[in-house]
């Protein structure tokens with residue numbers, strides 16, 4: 001089975017989103033809808049994308065008390081998305097509640113959306129984590145700790161950087177999903193991302209899915225850039 005390349009649709013409005021998706025003709029994609037679009041357009045944006053046959057990762061990074069997250073997930077489960085997420089820092093009880101909400105809200109006959117937890121954002125450095133969050137140790141230790149907590153809570157995997165993937169697979173197992181943003185081409189600008197990797201590195205290190213935004217969406221020719229990233233990710237000429 002092909003490992004997904006998830007395109008982050010971080011656009012300011014519907015018009016720009018539609019224009020971008022039109023560049024791909026009938027090609028089936030997996031896309032990520034985040035706060036920027038969802039907070040403006042709500043479930044309508046999901047319906048629009050699903051109608052075109054694309055897979056959807058709804059990235060709202062829930063982080064609240066368990067009951068609130070449970071009820072929110074109950075609602076999101078009815079949107080027919082493939083993947084949702086929470087912040088692992090919300091704790092094991094919150095993550096268990098997220099899963100309960102998803103199970104309760106998934107319509108009969110439909111598959112429950114997968115649920116993953118954000119560990120340490122790929123924009124975070126060790127210094128920030130140590131000084132601002134007051135978490136001691138290395139980023140890898142913190143990510144691994146959150147990954148174990150996530151697995152114990154019964155979730156399907158984590159969001160982390162490519163550099164933490166092999167330790168997670170080694171300690172928790174290959175069936176536990178690792179989804180990695182912070183993907184850049186070797187010559188690409190890193191913007192606000194700190195723990196970056198190329199698609200080739202992600203492939204070699206065994207990442208299950210990569211999330212790519214600006215390397216594709218902000219490119220002069222997004223379709224061409226998509227193909228370039230896809231070739232590097234899959235390791236084959238397309």
Ligand SMILES: O=C(O)c1cc(=O)[nH]c(=O)n1[C@@H]1O[C@H](COP(=O)(O)O)[C@@H](O)[C@H]1O
Pocket residue numbers: 008010034059061085118120121122123159160181182183191193211212213214215
């Ligand atoms: O949960 C995420 O998707 C996420 C987690 C994380 O640690 N880092 C991260 O960059 N993301 C998302 O992945 C996307 C990365 O976008 P680019 O940096 O433009 O490739 C953005 O939509 C972020 O919101």
